[in-house]
Amino acid sequence: MAGDPYKELGVARGASAAEIKSAYRKLAKQLHPDSNPGDKAAEERFKRVTAAFDILGDAEKKAKFDRGEIDADGREQFRGFSGRPGGSPFGQGGGGRGAFEDVDLEEIFGGMFGGGARAGGGRGFASKGQDVRATLEISLEDSISGATRRIQFSDGRMLDVAIPKGAGDGQVIRLKGQGAPGRGGPAGDALIELRIAKHPVFTRDGADLTMDQPVALYDAVLGGKAPVRTPEGTVMMTVPAGSSSGKILRLKGRGAFQNGKRGDLLAKLMIVLPEGDERLKRLAEAARDEGPIKPFRD
Structure with a gap:
């Protein structure tokens, strides 16, 4: 009042x-x-x-x-x-x-606002339209590599939003002139807040990503190469000889983005035993007969 x-x-x-x-x-x-x-x-x-x-x-x-x-x-x-x-x-x-x-x-x-003050008919002052806000959920891959995604506003309008490479969770994209219309002035802007959806494989921890990485028993024992899924495709990772389940291998610069900086991908090894391998069974029995293996030190 x-x-x-x-x-x-x-x-x-x-x-x-x-x-x-x-x-x-x-x-x-x-x-x-x-x-x-x-x-x-x-x-x-x-x-x-x-x-x-x-x-x-x-x-x-x-x-x-x-x-x-x-x-x-x-x-x-x-x-x-x-x-x-x-x-x-x-x-x-x-x-x-x-x-x-x-x-x-x-x-x-006196024209000090570029013709923004107008007379007659109760038209009042020229003013910029209000900004509108919306949230757009994108995939982790889109946030890293960039993409174009469509968003629909409550008034039915649809806009294509360019997701920049390296976009972070909570980042706001401003679309000039796509907000509410002004009164004799320019339209407001559309402010699009990006939200990165939960991923079925990767878990985000800041800029780092963690994942479970299956590895064959023989590669864990002898060392070898294992294909690793990353947000940008599959790469080959070196598995050191004598690796146990739970060992974490770090792939530098393969994580997500936060504050403009990219994190790492942390692959947690999960040893997978071959099914129905009789040779492995005989080797395990012979090793057990020679003496029990202590998984933990005294």
């Missing part, structure tokens, strides 16, 4: 139309959003000052306010049986012409 319009403009109750207009011109230039980008407090004060001028800048509304027939928001104080509410601070309010109908706002602002 708006405050006392006289206090908002800093004028006395007996102020003339010229004094009211002068006070508004000074405050509007000082508080206009184009002069205070990103300043929410200035934007809110600008709205209150404009609402105050909407009342005091119109002779009929000013008289009604002074008589207590409408409040500072332009709403009628006594609605009787009709129940008709007043208008918004920027609309027609309690009746009569809008405050901007008889005021040349281009004269007030």
Whole structure:
């Protein structure tokens, strides 16, 4: 709810139309959003000052306010049986012409905002449209290699979003001019927050990825090469001789991205025994007969 319009403009109750207009011109230039980008407090004060001028800048509304027939928001104080509410601070309010109908706002602002202040018909000020926000879920592979994915907004619009290589979880992509339309000004932007979906193979730990890597028993004992799946395809990894299950091998620079830096891929070895291998069974029996193997040291 708006405050006392006289206090908002800093004028006395007996102020003339010229004094009211002068006070508004000074405050509007000082508080206009184009002069205070990103300043929410200035934007809110600008709205209150404009609402105050909407009342005091119109002779009929000013008289009604002074008589207590409408409040500072332009709403009628006594609605009787009709129940008709007043208008918004920027609309027609309690009746009569809008405050901007008889005021040349281009004269007030002197073109300082590039034609953003316009007169007539209650069109008000040119303003940029609001930004819209949305979340887009992408795959781990898309975040690493880049891709183009389509997103649909609540209003039915569909846009293709270019996912940059090395995108991180929570990263925001700004699409210029794809937000809500402005009032005589440019449209807002679309802010797309990226969320990396859970992967069936890899587990993310910051920028690092972990995975279980099956390895043949013979390669674990004798050493060898094992094919390893990475987000960008399969590579061959060297398995050292005498590797046990649970041993972790690190593939540098094959992980995910975080804060622009790429992590590693950590492959946890899981030894796989061959099925129905009688030779392996006989070797194991002979080794057991020679003496028990202690998996842990005393």
